[in-house]
Amino acid sequence: MIQTRMTKQRAVILDALRHVTSHPTADEVYSMVRNKLPHISLGTVYRNLEYLSSSGTIRRLERAGQQMRFDGNMAPHQHIRCQGCGMVGDIFPPVELPACTKPNAPGFDVLSVDIEFVGVCHACQEKRQ
Amino acid sequence: MIQTRMTKQRAVILDALRHVTSHPTADEVYSMVRNKLPHISLGTVYRNLEYLSSSGTIRRLERAGQQMRFDGNMAPHQHIRCQGCGMVGDIFPPVELPACTKPNAPGFDVLSVDIEFVGVCHACQEKRQ
DNA sequence: ATGCCTGCAAAGCCTTTGCATCTGC
DNA sequence: GCAGATGCAAAGGCTTTGCAGGCAT
Numbered sequence: 403m404i405q406t407r408m409t410k411q412r413a414v415i416l417d418a419l420r421h422v423t424s425h426p427t428a429d430e431v432y433s434m435v436r437n438k439l440p441h442i443s444l445g446t447v448y449r450n451l452e453y454l455s456s457s458g459t460i461r462r463l464e465r466a467g468q469q470m471r472f473d474g475n476m477a478p479h480q481h482i483r484c485q486g487c488g489m490v491g492d493i494f495p496p497v498e499l500p501a502c503t504k505p506n507a508p509g510f511d512v513l514s515v516d517i518e519f520v521g522v523c524h525a526c527q528e529k530r531q
Numbered sequence: 532m533i534q535t536r537m538t539k540q541r542a543v544i545l546d547a548l549r550h551v552t553s554h555p556t557a558d559e560v561y562s563m564v565r566n567k568l569p570h571i572s573l574g575t576v577y578r579n580l581e582y583l584s585s586s587g588t589i590r591r592l593e594r595a596g597q598q599m600r601f602d603g604n605m606a607p608h609q610h611i612r613c614q615g616c617g618m619v620g621d622i623f624p625p626v627e628l629p630a631c632t633k634p635n636a637p638g639f640d641v642l643s644v645d646i647e648f649v650g651v652c653h654a655c656q657e658k659r660q
Numbered sequence: 661a662t663g664c665c666t667g668c669a670a671a672g673c674c675t676t677t678g679c680a681t682c683t684g685c
Numbered sequence: 686g687c688a689g690a691t692g693c694a695a696a697g698g699c700t701t702t703g704c705a706g707g708c709a710t
Contacts, residue, residue: 464594464597465593465594468593480634482634482636482639482641484639485642491636491637491638491639493634493635493636494635495635497628497632497634498628499626499628499646500629503626505609505611505622505626505648506622506623506624507611507620507622507648507650508620509620509652509653510611510613510620510648510650510651510652510653511650511651511656512611512648512649512650513614513648513649513650513651514648514649515646515647515648515649516594516646516647516648516649517628517644517645517646518644518645518647519634519636519639519641519642519643519644519645520641520642520643520644520645521636521639521640521641521642522639522640522642523638523639524638524639527640
């Protein structure tokens with residue numbers, strides 16, 4: 403990617419993500435930034451989220467079957483996802499596998515581990531009672 | 532869900548998943564079973580995969596912003612996903628977090644951990660050279 | 661015989677993309 | 686000025702769903 407220009411749209415999107423801990427979806431980012439940029443398009447939001455995440459400025463949380471979510475916090479941490487509503491919370495500090503862990507993965511070169519927790523948020527717990 | 536009938540379609544889908552270690556996507560399952568049931572519809576495949584996974588007969592792998600994949604192997608194991616092509620391999624035995632691990636997840640009741648590895652499969656390694 | 665299940669096709673949802681225009685550098 | 690970026694809208698890919706008929710129990 404050759405994109406380098408800090409346009410108004412990109413700056414506002416990045417700023418919005420950094421001032422929030424809610425791990426918003428693309429359309430949530432879209433409505434967040436429309437307060438400041440009423441004419442921004444959803445396509446632009448997607449293009450910037452794609453650029454920012456693949457350049458390592460933000461994190462993309464991707465789970466198939468659900469929407470992608472984005473995180474402006476680059477400090478090392480993990481996530482927990484609510485089984486009921488999909489809401490994502492932060493786990494800090496991150497938990498680690500024992501240092502000596504070597505997964506048995508024939509046919510692959512292991513690059514990294516991805517640890518995510520599954521839980522129920524308080525709002526969804528109340529709904530269940 | 533009230534579905535209980537072992538239809539020909541459901542039996543063939545389940546059988547196909549159990550005789551394969553490739554973690555196929557829904558459309559891969561579709562083409563696998565069309566050998567035996569040429570007139571099966573993709574909708575039926577999706578409905579059965581949904582039923583079988585939510586009844587705990589098969590596993591649904593939903594991670595990484597790609598298509599859902601399905602796994603007929605219910606023995607405890609983990610997965611590694613190729614960064615390049617999305618292929619999924621098995622990790623056996625599963626690696627574990629230290630028994631005393633308690634993630635700091637304010638606002639959530641933790642239910643489980645989801646550990647997945649990221650790597651590169653041999654085919655994709657050769658492409659990169 | 662009943663109502664769960666299927667095939668077909670259309671719709672839904674999220675995301676990507678083509679194109680003309682605009683703008684940061 | 687020019688290539689990168691935008692807005693708009695259409696298209697794309699995967700998944701779900703409505704409906705009428707079919708089949709397992």
